[in-house]
Amino acid sequence: MKKFLIIAAALVLLVLFPGLAQAVAAVLATTVQFVAAQPVLLGFGLGVATIAHFRGKNPATARV
Numbered sequence: 001m002k003k004f005l006i007i008a009a010a011l012v013l014l015v016l017f018p019g020l021a022q023a024v025a026a027v028l029a030t031t032v033q034f035v036a037a038q039p040v041l042l043g044f045g046l047g048v049a050t051i052a053h054f055r056g057k058n059p060a061t062a063r064v
Contacts (some may be wrong), residue, residue, distance in 0.1 A: 014021055035041060
């Protein structure tokens with residue numbers, strides 16, 4: 001039920017503020033392009049995820 005309310009709230013916001021979706025998409029696209037252009041950040045993130053994977057822990061809570 002909670003997921004349904006979140007989806008309904010998101011749809012209401014999109015109907016009330018149609019420009020909001022475009023703004024969010026623009027910010028998200030810019031962020032993805034920035035991260036993709038930073039090989040050091042991308043490599044570090046992949047390395048942390050790999051270490052956590054090999055240790056069998058959740059990457060969000062793994063201690064490296």
